[in-house]
Amino acid sequence: MESKNxxxxxxxxxxxxTDGIAIxxxxxxxxxxxxxxxxxxxxxxxxxxxxTNDILTAIKALxxxxxxxxxxxSAFLETLLGFEIIIPAPESSREASLVLKDAVFDQFIxxxxxxxxxxxxxxxxxxxxxxxxxGWKPEK
Numbered sequence: 001m002e003s004k005n006x007x008x009x010x011x012x013x014x015x016x017x018t019d020g021i022a023i024x025x026x027x028x029x030x031x032x033x034x035x036x037x038x039x040x041x042x043x044x045x046x047x048x049x050x051x052t053n054d055i056l057t058a059i060k061a062l063x064x065x066x067x068x069x070x071x072x073x074s075a076f077l078e079t080l081l082g083f084e085i086i087i088p089a090p091e092s093s094r095e096a097s098l099v100l101k102d103a104v105f106d107q108f109i110x111x112x113x114x115x116x117x118x119x120x121x122x123x124x125x126x127x128x129x130x131x132x133x134x135g136w137k138p139e140k
Contacts, residue, residue, distance in 0.1 A: 037102035039110035
């Protein structure tokens with residue numbers, strides 16, 4: 001795997017990690033994304049500046065890691081890129097760390113799922129009518 005760095009696509013996405021689970025909202029579409037615990041750990045390391053090689057090294061250091069762990073990491077990164085959650089970032093290196101119990105519980109398969117069930121509600125939120133210059137001006 002070629003070493004790359006990524007960051008959150010802040011032009012479109014808002015992300016929060018609460019109780020070990022990442023939730024990302026696309027502010028343009030109202031679609032949101034959820035990750036399992038193992039995927040959240042990988043995502044958190046990406047946002048902290050770990051390269052894909054740093055993350056792969058941390059994965060391979062976990063006990064009982066399956067032989068196809070690199071394939072699962074690559075597929076996960078492709079999913080995040082496909083959803084435009086992450087974009088390329090300047091090269092950096094930072095030691096990555098992952099929680100073994102999350103990896104084992106999720107069978108070393110990071111997952112990111114797309115949810116459209118509240119798209120209309122999120123998109124209807126008046127926050128979309130806010131501009132930096134004028135702020136929010138609700139209709140009277």
